[in-house]
Amino acid sequence: MRTKKGYVLRTIGKEYILVAEGLEASGNSVMISLNETAAMLWKAVDGKKFDADTLVSLLMDEYGITKEMAEKDVAPLLETWKKSGAITD
């Protein structure tokens, strides 16, 4: 999968928000609030090809957690990104 062009990560105050701004996202009024971890993952994979394992590895490297814990965190995050149209297969 890949992040969709036109989705930009914005920082306002202490919040990270993924915003659908580009032509490809036109008419799609999406703003997704991300926590610091999700924002870190988005920045790492933005514009690149990735899969669930990529995110899991990133989490394990960054926070030193087990694979199981990382997978638990990644699954709902990917679901949110997919549902909002921020990533494509």
Next chain:
Amino acid sequence: MSPAETQYFTLLRAALWDKPVDNVSDVDWKSVMKMAVHHGNNVLLSDVAVRMEGKGKPSEKMLSRMQSYLRGNLLSQMRLRQILSSAVSLLREHKIEPVVLKGFGLALLYPNPSLRQFGDVDLFVGLDHFHEACDLLRTLPGGYNWGNRVDSGKHFNIEFGEYPMEIHRVSAEVNDPKGAKTYAAIERDGLYNNPQRVDMEGLEISLPSKEFMVFFTFFHAWHHFLTSGVGWRQISDVAMALHAYHGQLDLEKLRQWLTEMQLMKPWQVFGYLMVEYLGLPQTEMPFYEAKSHRTAQRLYCNVTQTGNFRRNSRFKQRHPKNKWMHKLHSFIGVFVDFLYRARVFPSEAFREMRHSFGMALKKMGK
């Protein structure tokens, strides 16, 4: 300067230069944010405020209002960016390259572009492509206009819900014929002949040349001062442009443009404010003149009392309901505004007053 004003500038400088806020405690947030709203930079200050810890931190109620400023602005920028992307793409399909003016381009010069407020899309297409561009852009989904090809001598307006797009055939209107001719030559150089291509997070856009960005941003602030009231946001824009392009500007060209348009004195007075109040390093302010301090002090009072679009003007806030009294009120308003401006730049204010007075008389007759 009142304590609230001191706090406002401390916070504004922290926002402009992306630095931590120091030496601020017991902030009078109500007064500071009121001032920020009047000057069009409440989003910028809200961002600083919500990140603050400790004693100076705003109350929960104030924080909640600030969060809504921030989110509202993000939502509005998202929609405007979508409109801009569609417009640029459509025009390019027809071999028209628009130059993005004001909001979007200026936002890129700030440390965090998402925080510079603006409410519309401004596209310069020039005289040759003007009608074709208007016809194309009115076909964009969601666009609405009143069927007129030209709304003003300067631009054509299309509304996308609450978000307007202005299509410019000229970037500014200049009242006197000699000044208009000089301005047209500057515009040709900075907009037609030497635009810069920049990447706006995945969308490539054309902006005016760096010199024109600085010149036009100042000219716009100056025009605001002479007509509708200038706020600290417009003055901050000039400071941000000078900072972003420091060391890259053709200063001789800038000097020539300012001199030819008889703007060097106002430039130096505004420059004094940028250095003293906004924290622009003096070395980044071309043609800095310390002797401007007296006039600058009067300009400071004018800017602080008036605000962006005269939002802070008591005269503007109290309009009578009766139609004729309303017209008379507006008419007197023009004169009172002239007196305020004349304290700072008498001859320039007088020239503008002559023009506005004529317009106001026409309005009264309608």
